[in-house]
Amino acid sequence: MNIKQIWMITKKELYYEYKEKQNVMFILVFALLMITTYSFSFTITQDLLKQITPGFIWIVTIFTGVMCFERSISYELHNDCLTGLLVAPIEKSAIYIGKAIANFLILFCTNVIVIPLLFILFDFRYYQHLSLFFVVMVVGLFGFSIVGTFLACISNKVLFYILLLPMVSPLLIAGAQSTKILFLTENQIHDMFSWLKMMIAYDCIFFTVCYWLIDFVLGE
Amino acid sequence: MIVLHNVQKKLGMRPVLRHIHMEVKKGECLSIVGPNGAGKTTLLKVCACIHQIDAGSMYWNGQDVYKQLTEYKRNLGWISHHHFLYENFTPVENLRFYSELYGVKNCEETIKRWLKIVDLYVFKDIPVRTFSKGMKQRLSLARALLHEPSILLLDEPFTGLDQDGVQLLFHLLQQEKEKQTAIMMVTHDFSHIEKISNKVIFLHKGEIAAESVQTEEKHIKEMYKTLVDER
Numbered sequence: 001m002n003i004k005q006i007w008m009i010t011k012k013e014l015y016y017e018y019k020e021k022q023n024v025m026f027i028l029v030f031a032l033l034m035i036t037t038y039s040f041s042f043t044i045t046q047d048l049l050k051q052i053t054p055g056f057i058w059i060v061t062i063f064t065g066v067m068c069f070e071r072s073i074s075y076e077l078h079n080d081c082l083t084g085l086l087v088a089p090i091e092k093s094a095i096y097i098g099k100a101i102a103n104f105l106i107l108f109c110t111n112v113i114v115i116p117l118l119f120i121l122f123d124f125r126y127y128q129h130l131s132l133f134f135v136v137m138v139v140g141l142f143g144f145s146i147v148g149t150f151l152a153c154i155s156n157k158v159l160f161y162i163l164l165l166p167m168v169s170p171l172l173i174a175g176a177q178s179t180k181i182l183f184l185t186e187n188q189i190h191d192m193f194s195w196l197k198m199m200i201a202y203d204c205i206f207f208t209v210c211y212w213l214i215d216f217v218l219g220e
Numbered sequence: 221m222i223v224l225h226n227v228q229k230k231l232g233m234r235p236v237l238r239h240i241h242m243e244v245k246k247g248e249c250l251s252i253v254g255p256n257g258a259g260k261t262t263l264l265k266v267c268a269c270i271h272q273i274d275a276g277s278m279y280w281n282g283q284d285v286y287k288q289l290t291e292y293k294r295n296l297g298w299i300s301h302h303h304f305l306y307e308n309f310t311p312v313e314n315l316r317f318y319s320e321l322y323g324v325k326n327c328e329e330t331i332k333r334w335l336k337i338v339d340l341y342v343f344k345d346i347p348v349r350t351f352s353k354g355m356k357q358r359l360s361l362a363r364a365l366l367h368e369p370s371i372l373l374l375d376e377p378f379t380g381l382d383q384d385g386v387q388l389l390f391h392l393l394q395q396e397k398e399k400q401t402a403i404m405m406v407t408h409d410f411s412h413i414e415k416i417s418n419k420v421i422f423l424h425k426g427e428i429a430a431e432s433v434q435t436e437e438k439h440i441k442e443m444y445k446t447l448v449d450e451r
């Protein structure tokens with residue numbers, strides 16, 4: 001694993017996003033639209049909020065994630081830039097990990113904007129276990145980015161969507177469960193830790209598997 | 221010097237290249253011609269190690285390419301009708317990214333020099349998406365040459381260039397030949413071949429159908445016609 005090469009790719013991805021701003025705009029508008037729709041469809045009480053917020057957070061993450069992963073490869077195909085990368089003296093795994101890290105950072109930043117926004121607009125007061133909530137989000141987003149970016153590297157787009165569902169659902173279920181426990185049943189915190197452990201195991205396993213498989217997937 | 225020995229490549233289930241034997245010496249330009257779908261681009265991609273070969277071997281300076289892959293790739297330049305440029309980046313940003321990839325020393329100086337060579341220095345801070353096709357192709361020349369490759373792979377490099385651009389490319393290729401760069405060029409325009417090439421190979425249905433050291437346009441046209449008619 002070559003850190004310098006990975007950093008070159010991550011830097012380029014982030015700079016591209018900075019210039020294009022497509023993901024950030026998409027998620028902001030999408031989240032605002034969802035918040036508006038939600039607040040007009042229900043009479044929202046603090047209790048109800050606690051019920052719907054975990055799902056809400058993960059739905060926004062899924063939508064932006066899928067768009068982000070898809071785009072991170074499709075813009076490379078535009079002028080055949082991917083071939084440019086494949087011809088260059090860098091490892092395929094560096095291209096993949098660089099992109100995955102960039103996607104993770106983009107998702108993380110958009111969540112950092114959207115989640116507080118959500119809390120403010122819904123007037124949702126949640127102060128306990130904020131640090132645990134942060135850890136759950138980071139572990140979840142990391143696994144999601146690793147798997148999503150890997151699948152996006154598969155040149156067959158239909159396969160991308162077909163495999164996405166079974167491959168990321170364990171992670172998303174665990175993520176939503178942990179968030180729910182954090183928001184709703186604060187006294188069952190130890191249950192949350194088993195979900196969190198599962199997410200960490202998922203991240204480690206899929207990172208290793210994707211790292212080994214990427215040579216057979218990217219550009220083939 | 222690159223040598224391909226009995227190289228075979230399948231894409232999907234189809235054999236696209238079969239029994240390819242060829243050799244390109246330093247300072248030599250080899251042209252590859254053949255009808256659409258003959259496998260020319262695939263051959264270049266194999267040489268660039270984008271596609272792994274299924275059988276056979278490939279040597280660079282007497283050693284197996286796959287045993288010195290990073291070093292080999294660092295010495296590779298690729299120009300095609302796809303220009304590999306990021307539309308939202310400016311020429312400077314594009315070239316900066318590629319020079320980082322190739323570890324070019326004195327990056328900013330080199331970029332400036334190349335932008336002047338391809339006559340795009342005044343457009344250096346304008347996003348590439350606003351460029352015309354020919355301008356992008358010129359920039360792509362700079363992109364491919366700024367790390368001073370010793371092997372050049374060209375896939376229809378003249379596409380989109382105006383007369384000045386074509387002259388510029390010939391001039392650059394001539395310079396590269398003097399610098400002992402090995403060049404492989406795929407083209408459909410036979411008039412370009414005699415100006416620069418030392419050798420031509422005819423590729424047909426994935427096999428080398430003929431080779432010739434005579435590179436005059438008329439000769440190549442005749443050979444091409446007989447070969448295509450024959451098969």
Ligand SMILES: Nc1ncnc2c1ncn2[C@@H]1O[C@H](COP(=O)(O)OP(=O)(O)OP(=O)(O)O)[C@@H](O)[C@H]1O
Pocket residue numbers: 231232234236254255256257258259260261262263
């Ligand atoms: N990814 C792929 N999967 C399966 N077959 C492929 C793939 N890429 C190319 N081919 C097939 O390989 C053959 C050779 O393609 P190639 O692009 O090398 O042709 P070419 O000689 O460069 O043609 P052209 O003159 O049109 O550029 C074609 O028949 C094509 O259908």
Ligand SMILES: [Mg+2]
Pocket residue numbers: 260261262375
């Ligand atoms: Mg071709």
